[in-house]
Amino acid sequence: MQPLENQLQRPGGYAAALAVTAAVVTIRWLLDGMLGEQSPYVTMVAAVAAVAWFGRVGPMVLAIMLGGLAANWMFVSPRHRLGVSSVSEGLEFGLYLLASGATAALGIALTRSRKRAEENGQRFQAAYEHAAVGMEQVSLADGRLLEVNAKQCEILGYSREEMLGRTFEQITHEADLLRERELVRRLVAGEIPSYTLEKRYIRKDGRPVNVRVTSSLAGKGASYRITIVEDITERKQAQEALAESQRRLAGIVESAMDAIITIDEQQRIVLFNAAAERTFGLTAAEAVGSSIERLIPQQFRGAHAEHVRQFGQTGQTNRAMGRLCTVLGLRANGEEFPIEASISQVNVGGQKLCSVILRDVTQRLAAEEQVRQLNAELERRVEQRTAELEAANKELEAFSYSVSHDLRAPLRHVSSFVHLLNAEARDKVGESGQRYLQVIADAAGRMGNLIDDLLTFSRIGRSAMTETEVDLGQLVEEAKGELSPEWSGRSIEWHIGALPVVRGDRTLLRSVMVNLLSNAIKYTRRREQARIEVGASEEPGEAVVSVRDNGAGFDMRFVEKLFGVFQRLHRSEDFEGTGIGLASVRRIIARHGGRTWAEGEVGRGATFYFSLPVPRNRTCQT
Amino acid sequence: MPNVRRILLAEDDPNDVELTLKALAHHNLTNGVDVVHDGAEALDYLYCRGAFAERAKAPPAVILLDIKMPKVDGVEVLRQLKADAQLRVVPVVMLTSSRQERDVMESYRLGVNAYVVKPMDFHDFITVVQELGLFWAVINEPAPAANCGSA
Numbered sequence: 083m084q085p086l087e088n089q090l091q092r093p094g095g096y097a098a099a100l101a102v103t104a105a106v107v108t109i110r111w112l113l114d115g116m117l118g119e120q121s122p123y124v125t126m127v128a129a130v131a132a133v134a135w136f137g138r139v140g141p142m143v144l145a146i147m148l149g150g151l152a153a154n155w156m157f158v159s160p161r162h163r164l165g166v167s168s169v170s171e172g173l174e175f176g177l178y179l180l181a182s183g184a185t186a187a188l189g190i191a192l193t194r195s196r197k198r199a200e201e202n203g204q205r206f207q208a209a210y211e212h213a214a215v216g217m218e219q220v221s222l223a224d225g226r227l228l229e230v231n232a233k234q235c236e237i238l239g240y241s242r243e244e245m246l247g248r249t250f251e252q253i254t255h256e257a258d259l260l261r262e263r264e265l266v267r268r269l270v271a272g273e274i275p276s277y278t279l280e281k282r283y284i285r286k287d288g289r290p291v292n293v294r295v296t297s298s299l300a301g302k303g304a305s306y307r308i309t310i311v312e313d314i315t316e317r318k319q320a321q322e323a324l325a326e327s328q329r330r331l332a333g334i335v336e337s338a339m340d341a342i343i344t345i346d347e348q349q350r351i352v353l354f355n356a357a358a359e360r361t362f363g364l365t366a367a368e369a370v371g372s373s374i375e376r377l378i379p380q381q382f383r384g385a386h387a388e389h390v391r392q393f394g395q396t397g398q399t400n401r402a403m404g405r406l407c408t409v410l411g412l413r414a415n416g417e418e419f420p421i422e423a424s425i426s427q428v429n430v431g432g433q434k435l436c437s438v439i440l441r442d443v444t445q446r447l448a449a450e451e452q453v454r455q456l457n458a459e460l461e462r463r464v465e466q467r468t469a470e471l472e473a474a475n476k477e478l479e480a481f482s483y484s485v486s487h488d489l490r491a492p493l494r495h496v497s498s499f500v501h502l503l504n505a506e507a508r509d510k511v512g513e514s515g516q517r518y519l520q521v522i523a524d525a526a527g528r529m530g531n532l533i534d535d536l537l538t539f540s541r542i543g544r545s546a547m548t549e550t551e552v553d554l555g556q557l558v559e560e561a562k563g564e565l566s567p568e569w570s571g572r573s574i575e576w577h578i579g580a581l582p583v584v585r586g587d588r589t590l591l592r593s594v595m596v597n598l599l600s601n602a603i604k605y606t607r608r609r610e611q612a613r614i615e616v617g618a619s620e621e622p623g624e625a626v627v628s629v630r631d632n633g634a635g636f637d638m639r640f641v642e643k644l645f646g647v648f649q650r651l652h653r654s655e656d657f658e659g660t661g662i663g664l665a666s667v668r669r670i671i672a673r674h675g676g677r678t679w680a681e682g683e684v685g686r687g688a689t690f691y692f693s694l695p696v697p698r699n700r701t702c703q704t
Numbered sequence: 705m706p707n708v709r710r711i712l713l714a715e716d717d718p719n720d721v722e723l724t725l726k727a728l729a730h731h732n733l734t735n736g737v738d739v740v741h742d743g744a745e746a747l748d749y750l751y752c753r754g755a756f757a758e759r760a761k762a763p764p765a766v767i768l769l770d771i772k773m774p775k776v777d778g779v780e781v782l783r784q785l786k787a788d789a790q791l792r793v794v795p796v797v798m799l800t801s802s803r804q805e806r807d808v809m810e811s812y813r814l815g816v817n818a819y820v821v822k823p824m825d826f827h828d829f830i831t832v833v834q835e836l837g838l839f840w841a842v843i844n845e846p847a848p849a850a851n852c853g854s855a
Contacts, residue, residue, distance in 0.1 A: 483804075491801045494824050495719045501826035502726070530824045537803075 099133045099141035107152045123178030126153045130182040134189020142186040216311030225249040239286035255282035292318040340441045345374045347434050363414040379412045419444045482540040486533045497526040535662035542669050547587040554581035561595040569603045579617035582625045584694045590670045597663040598629040606633035624693045632687040710736040712764040714746040716773045727833035743776025752852035763794045766840035771800040786815045793847035
């Protein structure tokens with residue numbers, strides 16, 4: 083009772099009590115002539131009653147006491163003397179106290195209840211006015227707005243005066259009117275205790291506003307109803323956004339090309355998109371609610387359940403299934419087909435949902451199989467061709483061999499008998515005859531060389547290769563020594579670098595070096611200062627050897643012909659040779675798994691390269 | 705001059721026969737050269753049969769054997785010779801154009817005494833034949849008291 087306490091502390095009440103008591107005493111004194119000894123206390127009760135109006139205990143007590151004392155002093159005989167002189171006087175005083183006490187109590191009670199009522203009224207008023215929801219009081223008779231609170235005015239954009247007097251129908255969106263009218267009817271008829279409705283009001287500025295209203299009668303037999311109005315604009319927008327987002331997601335899921343299936347913890351299908359329908363030949367209506375096992379072939383069901391259980395336990399998300407082996411799915415028509423799937427897990431509202439995104443890879447696997455088969459076919463064909471090529475090569479070599487072999491005998495005869503003729507009948511044939519004989523002998527000699535070279539060449543492919551460690555540096559020295567007669571009398575600058583040790587057939591590689599050096603020596607014959615460099619470099623997985631000379635060189639346009647059998651880029655008058663040397667080199671190096679190539683410039687010299695595969699842990703030795 | 709035993713030349717090509725004889729003539733070895741023209745003849749000669757039934761029984765100091773001959777080739781002749789107890793002691797020199805590995809291998813396997821490839825160059829040919837003849841027919845000591853083969 084705080085306000086009361088506040089009042090007690092204020093001195094104003096006491097002053098009032100004093101004043102009133104003094105005033106009544108004065109009146110009684112003035113009326114003393116009329117009243118005399120009669121009712122001295124009664125008038126005091128009036129003062130008490132007056133003070134009681136204020137309902138305050140303190141001033142009340144003061145008034146009673148002062149009044150009593152004043153009356154006793156002034157109006158009760160013996161006057162101007164306090165005291166009770168007789169029993170009846172005492173009784174009168176007692177009655178005065180009682181009466182004034184009662185009056186005081188009444189007054190206080192009255193004041194208190196008045197104050198309470200006032201407070202309640204204020205509280206109610208505050209609740210009404212300052213509520214965050216709109217409130218209306220709507221007349222049942224004609225739907226007029228009897229009362230609206232501030233929030234309601236704010237919601238609708240009207241001022242209070244503008245609102246009152248309008249009917250609820252006037253401010254309601256016409257599309258919602260019908261529904262509300264029906265609800266009001268039922269409310270009034272007592273069919274329903276209240277109704278809640280989402281509707282639209284039309285604001286003063288004409289804009290509709292989404293609200294949620296709850297209306298109830300203001301008590302039994304009331305003439306108006308109370309409506310609570312909630313502005314749900316924001317909520318509506320959020321709902322709309324959510325619905326939009328849901329539509330979008332649903333759209334994505336439904337339009338996805340891959341089947342998307344979601345199952346709950348009991349392996350029941352919760353979601354089954356359009357692609358899943360197509361893949362499994364099952365409608366979503368049929369699938370949802372049933373166990374996912376119907377989509378798995380019989381033999382895998384146990385394994386699958388175990389799989390999912392483990393997955394659920396580990397809590398790992400986004401594991402791809404079917405990575406190690408083909409997973410099979412089961413269509414509604416009983417057909418099994420290969421699938422590629424990934425599964426993930428999500429926790430929604432305390433429930434674990436498992437999503438499987440899968441695709442029917444029947445076609446892809448078939449295509450892959452086809453590719454594999456084509457590749458195998460290709461491989462087979464390549465092998466076959468290679469074998470055919472090998473066979474053709476061998477045949478060619480055998481042919482060259484036997485032909486050259488068979489040619490030797492008659493050639494030998496030609497050469498021999500020419501010689502005999504020369505020896506025995508020289509003087510008989512004359513000078514031109516002798517020249518003829520010389521020509522024949524030379525021709526036979528050249529033919530012999532050709533045949534020998536051809537025989538050597540054909541033997542390369544047919545002979546067995548004995549693989550050993552071969553020191554190329556050593557070979558070069560040997561070849562240089564063997565060829566020394568060919569460059570005797572000439573000055574040649576030899577630059578021989580560090581050459582590696584390789585694996586190969588010593589004899590064949592020796593002939594390679596002999597051939598290359600022989601060429602270098604031959605084609606630098608016309609140089610004053612011939613310079614021959616032999617070097618090597620190491621490339622990943624192979625050793626590359628080069629023989630460079632500063633001799634006649636060759637035209638790079640014809641570089642491809644260089645290594646051809648019997649191909650020459652120089653005239654035999656300039657440089658003799660059968661053109662088999664480089665072809666032999668190429669054949670031998672090819673048998674070793676290496677490559678041969680050359681660079682040259684006419685008049686500047688040539689460099690010949692060959693590569694030999696070298697096992698990786700081999701290093702060049704100096 | 706030491707005793708020059710006869711040389712048997714088995715060669716089908718008449719040109720080669722002529723050349724060989726010419727070479728051997730240089731050292732006057734032609735007197736003791738008998739020529740047969742194919743493997744069958746060679747065997748007849750060595751076994752003292754057929755056309756050669758009446759010849760002197762002593763086998764030649766050396767047989768110069770060509771490989772490529774009609775009827776019976778050189779390698780076959782060699783095989784038979786080396787299989788014969790009597791004739792195996794007679795030195796055989798393959799004198800042929802072939803340097804084919806299998807011919808060389810087979811000949812040595814059968815026990816040939818020498819394998820010579822006829823050089824292409826005339827001079828070389830002459831030299832080789834002469835040296836062969838000189839060595840085998842003159843220098844080399846043949847097996848004593850050999851006889852015709854026991855066919």
